[in-house]
Amino acid sequence: MINPAGHVGRWTLNQLAVGARVSVLMVETMAWMVVAPLRGKGLRFKAAVESFVEFGVRSLPIVGMICFLVGVIIALQSSYTLEKWGANRFIATLVAVSALREMAPLMTAILITGRSGSAITAEIGTMKVGEEIDALEVMGLNPIKYLVVPKFMAMLLAVPCVTVVAMFIMIFGGFFASVLVVGVDPTIYIEMTTQSLVEKDLVTGLVKSIFFGVAICWVGVYRGLQVEGGAEGVGKQTTSSVVTSIFLIIIVDLFFTVLFYFV
């Protein structure tokens, strides 16, 4: 750009326009999810259940495996320092607290972004390119109601559910490594784990994970609807969907970490 001020101005206007489009999408989604059913316009529960199975149940194997390994890693890394103080029993505390408050929600969200956030963008993008979105509209079927709301409901539920499973598996991974590799007494490990956890840790993790789900779904849908042109457009937006989504997840994570740090 020749004129830097003009460049900044255009960039700002562009971002504002994106913000406006995302807001419209959010308002419409909420309207079709919350207000329309009250006026007897119905929800597509069957589609929501199918999406829940896809986003949640089918992601369990990969999330489970990754979270088990992350649990092992956290345990071994903490032992590296704690051993010097003869405090290996505190591995349990570290694993439990970081799993619940941070690592399980984060890993779950990132994996679901890669699996399903990208899939949402690709699906909606391909439908847009193939005029399928237009076809829905001409048939009098609102694309938000038909496509977005079921996915949104599913995501809102799937991410926290998978996160809870991930929390348990990550703690088990830590237990596994501590007992077999480091040589911590299993009873002490379990005792330390139960002692160190409070309700607030679980709440922190779950609140985060709900907002992660919101971010994944909205970014996925928004990017999908932004697709222009053909297959290349789908590819571009899918990449962009994953990057934006992970970026937003980290921002949301930071926000809630700071919030819960002071609250």
Next chain:
Amino acid sequence: MMMGNNQPIIVVEDLVVRYGDRTVLDGVSFEVRQGEVFVILGGSGSGKTTLLRNLVGLMRPASGRILIKGEDFTAMSEDDRIELRKKMGMSFQGSALLQSLSLADNVALPLREHTALEESTIDIMTRIKLELVGLGGFENYLPSELSGGMKKRAGIARAMAMDPEFIFYDEPSAGLDPIVAAGIDDLIRKMQETFKLTSVVVTHEMESVKLIADSVCMLKGGRAVGVGTLDELERSDHPYVQQFFARRADDESEDSAYAKALTGLE
């Protein structure tokens, strides 16, 4: 060939559509009478697809009105638009079938979402519609398993699902070989004759226009350069209409002007 009475059922008044600063349609007006096949004819970039997207409400015009059965479609509430859309069917250029659903589910979709019919009734209706377009027995096929012509037919079956009063076709014969394309032309005519459907067809194929059109609106550069029956248009003295009917290329002079615009060279 004219069917039904001669009441205008779709009236387009002075339609102006813009993309940003570019004017795509510039004051287009015409009337479609009940039960006729109305063809919107024009070359690439003439604005014909944009015109169709406005007629079905996928776009809103900058100014002008579209009256459908006397009601202003451009100024209606969302609920009223949905009601009116239940009376419309549209066949898309690329068929736009939902790839994730079987043919039967595609056709049944509007019925399931808009009516309280029993599943068994929907099943029968779906079969009838597919039979109608010559796709009986293909209920369980996915769109990806069909040829281009079959997809087009399936798209028409879906457009017919709600027993519409209007049907819109976007380039029905684009990308099809002449024999299959002729089959689609026959189907358009058959639908119109059997169900007294008001049909609006967007195309650039002169051959199919001669077969199916009752009335024609010819677009060039976003303006209607000729509106009337095929005979009236053929007698038109507008040079572009003449050129289109004779299938002549643009003059040398226009070509060099275009080349100049492209290259910026004298």
